[in-house]
Amino acid sequence: RESDHRAWTPVSYTVTRQNATVQGLTEGKAYFFRISAENIIGMGPFTETTKEIVIRDPITVPDRPEDLEVKSVTKNSVTLTWNPPKYNGGSDITMYVLESRLIGKEKFHKVTKEKMLDRKYTVEGLKEGDTYEYRVSACNIVGQGKPSFCTKPITCKDEIAPPTLDLDFRDKLIVRVGEAFSLTGRYSGKPAPKVTWLKDDTVVKEDDRTKIKTTPTTLCLGILKSVREDSGKYCVTVENSTGSRKGFCQVTVVDRPSPPVGPVIFDEVHKDHMVVSWKPPLDDGGSEITNYIIEKKDAHRDLWMPVTSATVKTTCKIPKLLEGREYQIRIYAENLYGISDPLISDEMKAKDRFRVPDAPEQPIIKDVTKDSAVVVWNKPYDGGKPITNYIVEKKETMATRWVRVTKDPIFPSTQFKVPDLLEGCQYEFRVSAENEIGVGDPSPPSKPIFARDPIAKPSPPVNPEAVDKTKNSVDLCWQPPRHDGNGKIIGYLVEYQRVGDEEWKKANLTADSCPETKYKVTGLTEGLTYKFRVKAVNAAGESEPAYVPDPVEVKDRLEPPELILDANMAREQHVKAGDTLRLSAVIKGVPFPKVSWKKEDHEVSPKADIEVTGVGSKLEIRNTVHEDGGIYSLTVENPAGSKTVSVKVVVLDKPGPPRNLQVSEVRSDSCYLTWMEPEDDGGSVITNYVVERKDVASAQWVAISSSSKKRSHMAKYLMEGTQYLFRVAAENQYGRGPYVETIKPIKAIDPLHPPGPPKNLHHVDVDKTEVSLVWNRPDRDGGAEITGYLVEYQEDGADEWIKFQTVPMLDCVVTGL
Incomplete structure (x- = not known):
């Protein structure tokens, strides 16, 4: 029993020897023990220890300390470390004694002056170049134990070594959220390097989760219960006076994604389906989103039904809805490491929520002309479906029927130029918008307008100049005004002024007498100098004048003739028979040359139309025939000279008869x-x-x-x-x-030849004045039927044969002999 307890505790019932080992006692406590013998009759009386026994180990001096090492050496100090003895002699170590011996001396001298329990000590005040060896002893309450084994001889001098770094981690590390991770390694260098940890170029500081442990040879950064924010690029730097080394690790702390970003947008709502969209999670958990899981729920039920788990887009069609029911949509994001919390939509009723567009506001009419007007309107509300077309209608103010101005679609422009108005009529316009549901109500009618051109005075004519002159006239030309004031240019007023006079005189009294952009001012006095100006006139009035830049002296000028040939005066001109032949050229020369046309040095055909104007000449022959071909020449002549050009004309026609x-x-x-x-x-x-x-x-x-x-x-x-x-x-x-x-x-007959001679001619009867002859047909008839036989006779001794007659048969009686 314990000395302060009265109750006895049995230790063993089966001890047959005269000794026993009692175990399970508490060190430092006092116990009493008693023993009793037992036989088959029973247990005898107990014998008790006379005094209490305190439980403790037997005490000796400690063993020798272990692993005495030299950690660093300088020219005047040595730093040593050691481990405790394996056995402290049964009592706590009270101090360590470090001793040193100068090489060459016999005795060790105590280095530590005070009571020292640390197992690291720096011996200072040494002399550079001396060599020492060291040993250490442990002391407890009994006394000083055996010294440790001596170190190797140590010479006092500075040691220099650049840092080295050996890391236990790779360039990249992926960690699940909540897990711990550590970055460890070993380093060395003399003097001892400084170790610095950075994360994304910021120094890492220790806190409840972040631990940094650095020993003279090892380094370690440990992070407990990692979170996503622990992701980043970690860098460890080992640096001393001789240099530095760095190690890097890209740590990614991965987790399931955060929920998709709401709100859930209902892009389309119909009676049987909806189209919803959302935004990706703000945090993908460090791993790409692989898919979204979409579920739907009737708002009045608790059961979520899957829609799809395979979509990778942030939009989805929700099918198979019941019209009129309200639904909620739930969306999860998923990556390799899990499924996010859900994003839940508001309730939405399944129904067609689209309608025709609203009526536009009252349209505005601008840019009105005599036959057109531009209608401008603002886009109305589209009824939930995009507007696909605008319908513009017109009606005369006094009429009741509206008419569409075009069948073509008008979109996306919100203005339209209405053509085909009747000049002087008063019109109103209205606009309707159309979407795929249908056509909306029309806008209020526009303010009435009259179809007529707004007219202002025109701008001045452009670039007036004197292009020709004689002893009593000057030819002017100019270009139309840049702006006609939206009215037709009726004509031009030309005025002239003698240099030195103040009064401008009119060359033409009315504008319609000069409708073109040129005019010949006549009645001028030879040798005098004049200024000229031109005004444009429309229904609104006269423009500001435009001046000919320089004064003009009135006198004849002499220029030799010049011909500028048109394309139809090329060297050879082909024209098809029946077509019109046209030959023309621009003629210049002062005075204007005399013009003559010739065909191969003769007058041209009377059917030729010859026209001579103040700028050129044209020859025209209609319904050309082959005989109209030939060499045509044009000669122009004035007192300054003459010029002739020729062109060969070929009239292309059907050929003549073979x-x-x-x-x-x-x-x-x-x-x-x-x-x-x-x-x-x-x-x-x-x-x-x-x-x-x-x-x-x-x-x-x-x-x-x-x-x-x-x-x-x-x-x-x-x-x-x-x-x-x-x-x-x-x-x-x-x-x-x-x-x-x-x-x-x-x-068509074969060619004929004379027949052959008859055969076998002989007489069959003779009389005093006649002979009967017979013969046979010849062998060949000459290619035609024999029509008869010519019978001739000759007196014996005579030279000539006398024709008797031609008979058709093969016999004949010759008479008159």
């Missing part, structure tokens, strides 16, 4: 035609010849060749004995020329 049509080699079924090319090919190459034939008994010509380029043709497939006429025409790219025809019909 020449010398001949028929030869007539057979019973064919004949051979030949001809010569036309004298006139129409100015174009002969492309082919057309050959036709006609039975004399028929009125119809039949083509037998239409593509032959040769000047001959074999007419085949004739009917024997039939008489034919043939004709040939030439063709070029402008058509077919006239035909040349055979003069007389050609009969």
Whole structure:
């Protein structure tokens, strides 16, 4: 039992020896013990210890300290560290004693003066170059224990080594939120380097979660229960007087994303589906969002129904809704590390919430002319669906029926120029907007306007100048005003002033007498100098005058003729027969030259129209024929000289008739035609010849060749004995020329030869004045049926044969002998 307790506690019931070990006692407490013997009858009386026994280990001096090491050496100090002895002798260490011995001496001398419990000590005040060895002993209440093993001899001198850094972590580290992580490594260097930790270029400070531990050889940064904000680029710097080393690690603390950013926007709401959109989470948890999970819930029920978990876009169509029910939408973001808290929408009723657009405000009318006006309006509310078209209508103020101004769509512009107004009529306009639901109400009608041009005075004419002069006239020209005042320019007023006079005189009394941008001022006095100015006039009045820059002296000027040829006066002009030939040129010269046209040095045809103006001349021949071709010349002449130009005119026409049509080699079924090319090919190459034939008994010509380029043709497939006429025409790219025809019909028969002589002529009877003769047919008939036999007789001894007669048969009686 404990000395301060009365109750005894059994230790063992089965001890058969005369000793026992009592365990489980508390060190430092006092105990009493008692022992009793036992046999089968029972337990005998106890014998008790006479005094209390205090429990403690037996005490000796400590063992020797371990691991005595030299940590640093300078020229006048040495720093040593050691570990406690394995056994403290049963009593706490009360102090350590450090001793040193100068090499060459025998005895160790105590270095520590005071009671020292630290296991690190720096020996100072040493002499540079001396060599020492050290040992350390531990002391407890019993006394001083054995000294440790001596260090190696240490010479006092400064040690220098650049820093080294050996890290246990890689360039990148990914950590889950809530987990701890540490960045560790080893370093060295002399003198001992300084260790600095940075995060994103900011010094890391210790706090409840951030711990920094640095020993002379190791370094460690530890962060407990990491959060997303612990992500960043960490840098450890080890630096001493000889240099520095750095190590880096990009730490990413990953977590599930934050919720998507609301509110949930209902882009479209229909009776059976909705389209919603949202914004991505502000924090993706350090890992890309892989998908969103969308759920829907009837607002009057507690059950969330999945819509999709596969969308990666921040918009989604919510289908299969019941019209009239209210729904909530719940959206989660998901990444590799989990699912975010949800974003929950407001309640939204499933119904078609779109309608036709509102009526626009009253339109404004501007830029009115006699036949058009610009209608301008503001865009109205679109009814929830984008406006696709505007409808502009017009009506005369006194009418009741509105008419659309165009069938074409008007969008997105909010103004439209209405054409086709009737000058002088009064109009009102209104506008309606249209979306996919339908057409909205029209706007209030615009203020009535009259369709007429607003007129102001025109601006002055532009660049007036004197372009020609004679001894009593000056020709002026100018360009129209830049602004006509929205009214038609009626004409121009030209005024002149003699230099030195104050009065301006009118060259023309009314503007309509000078409608063009030129005028010849006449009635001037030769040798005097004049100033000129021009005003433009419209219905609103006269413009400010525009002045000819320099005064003009009135006198004749002499310029030789000059011809500026138009394109139709190129060296060779081709014109198709029947078309109009036009030759023209601009003529210059002072005085204006005399103009004459010639064709191959003769007067041109009376059918030619020749026009001479103050600036040029034109020759025109309508319905040209081939004979109108040739060399045309234009001559201009004045006292200063003359000039002539020529142009070759080719009238392109159908060719003339072929020449010398001949028929030869007539057979019973064919004949051979030949001809010569036309004298006139129409100015174009002969492309082919057309050959036709006609039975004399028929009125119809039949083509037998239409593509032959040769000047001959074999007419085949004739009917024997039939008489034919043939004709040939030439063709070029402008058509077919006239035909040349055979003069007389050609009969399709083989060529005839005289028949052979009759055979076997002999007499069969003789009288005093007549002889009866018979004979046989000849061997050949010459290609035609024998029509008769010519019978001749001759007196014996005479030279001439006398014709008797021609008989059709093979016999004859010659009489009159």
